[in-house]
Every structure is written in C-alpha cells, then in structure tokens.
Amino acid sequence: MSERVDYVVAGLGALGSATCMELARRGHRVVGLERFELGHSHGASHDTSRILRHSYHTPGYVRLTQQAYVDWARLERDAGTELVTVVGGLDLFPPGAAISPLDYTTSLDEVGIRYEVLDRAGVAQRWPQFSLPEGTLALFQADAGIVPAGRGTRVMQEQARRHGADLRELSPVLAVQELDAGGVEVTTSAGALRCERLVVCADAWANDLLRGLGVSLPLEVTLEQVTYFRPERPADFAPDRLPLWIWMDDPSFYGFPCYGEATVKAAQDCGGPVVDPDRRTADRDAAMEAVLAGHLARMLPGSGAPVRSLRCQYTLTPDRDLVLGPVPGHEPVVVGLGAAHGFKFAPTLGRLLADVAVGDRTSCDLTPFRLDRPGLTDPAYQAHWLV
Numbered sequence: 001m002s003e004r005v006d007y008v009v010a011g012l013g014a015l016g017s018a019t020c021m022e023l024a025r026r027g028h029r030v031v032g033l034e035r036f037e038l039g040h041s042h043g044a045s046h047d048t049s050r051i052l053r054h055s056y057h058t059p060g061y062v063r064l065t066q067q068a069y070v071d072w073a074r075l076e077r078d079a080g081t082e083l084v085t086v087v088g089g090l091d092l093f094p095p096g097a098a099i100s101p102l103d104y105t106t107s108l109d110e111v112g113i114r115y116e117v118l119d120r121a122g123v124a125q126r127w128p129q130f131s132l133p134e135g136t137l138a139l140f141q142a143d144a145g146i147v148p149a150g151r152g153t154r155v156m157q158e159q160a161r162r163h164g165a166d167l168r169e170l171s172p173v174l175a176v177q178e179l180d181a182g183g184v185e186v187t188t189s190a191g192a193l194r195c196e197r198l199v200v201c202a203d204a205w206a207n208d209l210l211r212g213l214g215v216s217l218p219l220e221v222t223l224e225q226v227t228y229f230r231p232e233r234p235a236d237f238a239p240d241r242l243p244l245w246i247w248m249d250d251p252s253f254y255g256f257p258c259y260g261e262a263t264v265k266a267a268q269d270c271g272g273p274v275v276d277p278d279r280r281t282a283d284r285d286a287a288m289e290a291v292l293a294g295h296l297a298r299m300l301p302g303s304g305a306p307v308r309s310l311r312c313q314y315t316l317t318p319d320r321d322l323v324l325g326p327v328p329g330h331e332p333v334v335v336g337l338g339a340a341h342g343f344k345f346a347p348t349l350g351r352l353l354a355d356v357a358v359g360d361r362t363s364c365d366l367t368p369f370r371l372d373r374p375g376l377t378d379p380a381y382q383a384h385w386l387v
C-alpha cells in the first residue's frame with residue numbers, strides 16, 4: 001500500500017530542507033527523503049561557510065538577494081540563533097577582467113543598493129592586506145555576509161521538523177512516476193509514497209530522479225575544492241579587518257576572513273574537473289591547491305600556508321541560472337536547483353518552491369529560472385559559468 005501525503009521533497013541539502021520547512025510551516029503533510037544521512041558531505045551544502053551578497057550581474061538577482069536577506073532574518077528569529085555575519089564584500093576587477101564591473105554597478109544602481117567604487121590605492125588604505133595590480137577596480141558593498149553551510153542546513157531541518165515535517169534519512173528515491181489520476185508516486189527502498197506534488201532538490205543527482213519522466217537537464221557536475229590557510233597574523237584577517245572578496249576574472253577566486261577559527265578560507269570558482277557524483281573522490285587535489293595558493297600569495301600575501309582542503313560539488317546549468325519551476329508536461333513534479341550559487345538564496349528558494357508546489361503566487365518572476373528556457377533547451381547554447 002502506498003503512503004499518502006500532500007508533498008514529497010527529494011533531497012535534504014539546503015534547498016530541500018528549506019522547502020520542507022516552508023511546506024510544513026504552512027500546515028501541509030510533507031515527507032522529506034534523503035539518500036545519505038542528514039548533514040553528510042557528499043553534496044553541496046556542507047562545510048563552514050557560504051557568501052551572502054547583493055552584488056550580482058542582473059537586477060533580477062539583486063532583487064532576489066533582497067528577499068534572501070529578509071528570509072535569513074526570519075529564519076534567525078524563528079530559530080532564535082544568529083546565522084548571518086555581516087563583514088562587507090569586495091568585488092575585485094583587475095585590468096582587462098573577464099567579468100564586467102558594469103553589469104554589477106548597473107544592476108545595483110537599478111535596484112538602489114548602495115556601494116562604493118575604489119581604486120587600488122583606496123583598497124590599500126582600508127585593507128592593506130591586499131596587494132593588487134595597478135588599475136584594479138574594486139566594488140565594496142557593506143552588507144555582504146557569511147552564512148553557515150552545514151549549520152544553516154541543520155537549522156532549516158530542525159525548523160522543518162518543529163513544524164511537523166517528516167524527514168527521512170538513508171531513504172533514497174528509486175523511482176518517480178506520474179499518476180494518471182493526478183499526483184506522483186515516489187518509490188523508495190522502504191516502499192512507495194503518493195503525493196499531490198513532488199519537489200526535486202537533488203542537485204547533482206537531479207537527472208537520476210527525472211529520468212523516469214523521460215527528462216534530462218544539461219547539467220555539469222564539477223568537483224570543486226576549498227582550502228583553509230593559516231595566516232601568520234590571524235588578527236589581520238579577522239571579520240572586522242578583512243571583507244569577503246571575489247576576484248572577478250578568469251580564473252575567478254573568492255575568499256573569506258577568519259570565521260570561527262584562525263584560518264582564512266578560499267577557493268577557485270569553477271576550477272574543478274567534471275565528475276560523476278557517484279564516482280567522485282573526496283581526496284585533496286594538490287594541483288588545484290597550488291593554483292589557489294599562488295593566487296593568494298600574490299593578492300593576499302599574509303594569508304599563510306594551506307592547512308586543509310575539502311571537496312564539494314558544483315551542479316552547473318549552461319547559463320549558470322537557477323532552476324525553479326515545474327517540469328513542462330509533468331507539472332506535478334517541481335525542480336529546484338541552485339546552479340552552484342544557491343546557498344545564499346536557500347530560505348527564499350524554499351519559500352518559492354513551496355509557492356510553486358501549492359500553486360500560490362510567487363513573490364518574484366520565475367521566468368528566468370524556467371526549465372524550458374533556451375539555456376536548458378537549446379543544444380547550441382554556449383555555456384558560460386563565470387558571471
């Protein structure tokens with residue numbers, strides 16, 4: 001006999017946990033299914049920290065970040081715990097940068113977000129830790145902050161359970177079938193569940209779940225690496241002395257001030273090899289670490305030597321845009337995917353995915369994130385991940 005519930009959410013990383021939290025908060029019977037144990041490190045939502053920022057390359061994303069700050073603040077209130085650490089953010093555009101500063105300044109201007117433009121000397125005066133090439137342009141936005149990855153996901157799971165969601169770990173979804181009478185049947189190793197709608201938040205494994213519907217999204221999974229460095233003088237890299245930074249070039253790098261420990265974390269964006277998420281290693285990549293250490297030695301010379309590295313998966317869409325919406329032709333199945341920049345939006349994406357699942361109006365236009373957009377359907381679409 002199939003178990004009947006209102007909604008099933010497949011995958012309990014940041015997006016699935018937020019969606020369960022939102023559906024349960026609205027009083028719906030929701031079951032969340034996770035193939036590994038909750039809090040595992042095989043996906044994209046583990047480790048210490050993620051960047052939350054307003055500076056984005058389109059006004060649409062800048063507006064979505066405004067909702068994200070509101071939703072993180074609500075989560076903090078509901079959970080009675082601090083989750084956002086505001087430290088400020090520097091977007092660094094070296095001469096001839098592959099990423100245009102204009103996309104960022106015009107997007108922030110259109111939405112009315114305050115920021116400062118600094119040159120090399122202006123950065124050196126405020127943050128002497130940086131050593132930048134002549135002609136570098138910097139964009140400082142004071143509200144940029146750090147949100148905790150693993151802890152943030154756990155808090156959303158706790159809130160989901162507090163509202164009555166049934167979260168089941170070690171419960172892989174094995175098959176998805178749309179029912180003629182409406183709704184979806186979800187088969188797990190423990191039996192089948194029937195629901196009005198299924199929300200797929202399986203990131204790197206999304207296509208495994210959509211295969212049963214004859215659907216496959218053009219996703220690339222890359223195995224990224226973050227590295228922790230131990231600075232000689234950690235006080236110089238404290239959150240009130242060093243902002244978040246993003247090197248807006250190709251290759252692109254990003255980094256954090258000290259956060260909960262006397263190390264600075266940094267990584268290359270889209271620097272990892274394409275992998276099969278079920279056959280990937282967790283081992284440190286010395287070559288990736290060397291490339292990053294070389295960049296830090298030039299740009300942030302006091303950041304010290306690497307002390308540990310950690311692997312994590314990016315799931316990239318060709319246009320690096322989020323995926324949010326029903327599967328065309330299979331409307332009872334909804335997909336949520338962060339395109340390797342989704343953590344900052346997690347509480348908001350959970351709310352929007354719940355809106356889509358229950359058929360409510362959404363607080364923003366989801367057209368850019370539809371599954372039938374050219375970036376996901378046009379085989380000739382030229383992928384570009386650096387935005």
Ligand SMILES: Cc1cc2nc3c(=O)[nH]c(=O)nc-3n(C[C@H](O)[C@H](O)[C@H](O)COP(=O)(O)OP(=O)(O)OC[C@H]3O[C@@H](n4cnc5c(N)ncnc54)[C@H](O)[C@@H]3O)c2cc1C
Pocket residue numbers: 010011012013014015016017033034035036042043044045046049050051052171172173174201202203204205206208209224225226267312313314336337338339340341342343344345
């Ligand atoms: C190194 C790194 C740095 C990042 N930095 C930032 C940042 O600074 N800011 C930012 O906003 N974003 C950042 N991101 C992106 C962000 O972390 C991800 O977009 C986000 O965590 C994705 O969450 P998710 O829940 O969709 O995916 P995941 O956390 O991967 O969750 C998917 C879940 O689905 C489960 N699953 C898969 N198959 C099944 C199945 N058959 N049955 C049941 N469960 C299943 C998996 O086990 C997994 O738990 C970064 C990502 C990485 C890797």
